[in-house]
Amino acid sequence: MNVTIKDIAEQARVSYATVSRALNNKYGVDPETRRRVLSVAKELNYRPNAIARGLVSNRSFTLGLILPDVTNPYFPAVAAGIEAGAQERGYSVFLCNTNWDTRRETNYIKLLSERRVDGIIHAPVGNTLNEETEGLLPTVYVSNAPKNARQSSVIIDNIRGGYLATKHLIDCGYESVGFVGVSEHETMANNDRLEGYKTAFRRYGKEIKQDYIKFGDFRQETGYKIIQTMIADRSYPQAIFAENDVLAIGILHGIKDMGLRVPDDIALIGFDDISFSAYQEIQLSTISQPKERMGRLAVDLLIDEIESGDAKAAPRRVILEPELIVRKSSCRSTGSDEELLPRTEAGGSVPG
Amino acid sequence: MNVTIKDIAEQARVSYATVSRALNNKYGVDPETRRRVLSVAKELNYRPNAIARGLVSNRSFTLGLILPDVTNPYFPAVAAGIEAGAQERGYSVFLCNTNWDTRRETNYIKLLSERRVDGIIHAPVGNTLNEETEGLLPTVYVSNAPKNARQSSVIIDNIRGGYLATKHLIDCGYESVGFVGVSEHETMANNDRLEGYKTAFRRYGKEIKQDYIKFGDFRQETGYKIIQTMIADRSYPQAIFAENDVLAIGILHGIKDMGLRVPDDIALIGFDDISFSAYQEIQLSTISQPKERMGRLAVDLLIDEIESGDAKAAPRRVILEPELIVRKSSCRSTGSDEELLPRTEAGGSVPG
DNA sequence: ATGAAAGCGCTAACAT
């Protein structure tokens, strides 16, 4: 069996309450006694039982991380920030992979609540609040937050991101700009990116062509198929804003396999700035999210709430700025850099 | 406060032992009583406290997953298998990211032992056994295992992988074949891949040229720099076997940025078959590992050991077959497919 | 400064 404070107490000839005090640096322990206890503990290779500790303190120093897909490079980038931040503050994190399945999300939340995690960081799939589980545990949403969420969140301004992407394509001079998204109403982030797209059209007095707005899912293959169908039907725009880089890369491949070129025949911009987008062979223009930083912010927010007992206080909504990254996929090389990066434009901020 | 079995006992007018029995489907509970207990439990929205349960059963149904870098696409692929397998069998997994730092590995193992995980799945950085922590917890190594490990492991035959890669390049007709590795003695997997490389040279009666064997680290950037230096020094082989795909992609970029072409000027093969290697823009030949399957095998092995109490039994070593994947980066299109895939060669297996 | 004892929520004997 494992060594317990009782074993130490015996060896050190003190009560086990004293051992507990000594081990936890509490007041009221003779320095000499403390020294002896510590030395015995080390000698016996004592490891405090976090489970027992958790039972009495009602705190597990444990967090749940719920995300749709570890295999999609966007999420590990966020997760890295979360894991590092949690570790620094003495928390361990349970990895929960939902495979984009909201039922699995629900199950995981219940499971985590049985495991008595102190809180959850959740990159949710949908945009609807799960009434069954909402509020069960202190939660911080990251990357995407359900509508009307009563919990804190760390996201980027997706409307602005969608706006920047679309505006960039319009500024490049493309007459028609299409949109390829995950699903018509899947997540808030989706809605917002599409909203940003529409805003740009409005601003420029352009008319939205429904034929150039397509929805599928989050898979690369889907982007591939969507564009191939459009090309085969000879009905495709001069430029496409894809809602995320994975989709965009699928589109990129689809375009090439149909014998067309990017950006010459179809220009392309993605969203997220996953690491491969920067590869010289890909050179995908995109909207960047500060992924690791978002992860760190999310844990810090969560742990602050937990430790201050403020979990029920007003939720905080952190909204970070997206950044336009221009690479080769988006513009035929016309126009100056100024035009490509309309940073200084009046009214740069966008409604929402 | 959370609702406990006592609350249920009160409401259902039974002792809390009976509640426990009813909840856990134990024998000796009147069906009617059980029904009542269950209904009260549901009504009160009862969630069993896994912490308390763990304290008495001395089992947490919790696993630790220690890996070097979530951000390197190889590991999430393995992790996905682990997470899914664990979940199916009722275990949750703690994510531990070491950043290729062996001290962090040690710290994590201690931490996990305090958290009373039932076992650990470990993708270790080094090849040396950590005497301080080895055997502290039931462990299954995955992807790489320390020399003389006394615990089970799930790896591929890296010697054979290295051999296949090198043989392939030799078969393509390249006179000189170089090797770029992570570090001279960093991990067993590394050593073995290099060993396979050497074996191929021996088999073909070729002489190894030390100038064409280079070491760096696990970063893409490092591969980039190594090849650029070689090219700048005008001392580079016709083909290169890179110990992993991340390194290989760095090399690929380095070659292109120096104005040379792959495979025409320098042929290239990697190792791992991470997802981007298959991109049509990359087309990196490589040695494939069944990553997700390795993850699943590792959890299953671990949980079997845990649940059978066999943790101290003879460790099992699962060694899977690597697979040669030929894409465009490795051969100028000469020779038939037969030659490219020397599957039927006599003595296809390799010593080790 | 230290010890005795209660109790966290649960399971598992042991009674009845």
Add this chain to the structure above:
DNA sequence: ATGTTAGCGCTTTCAT
């Protein structure tokens, strides 16, 4: 079939 009790390893009053 059900209740009583002890105890898992620890923290935390409450005494002394």
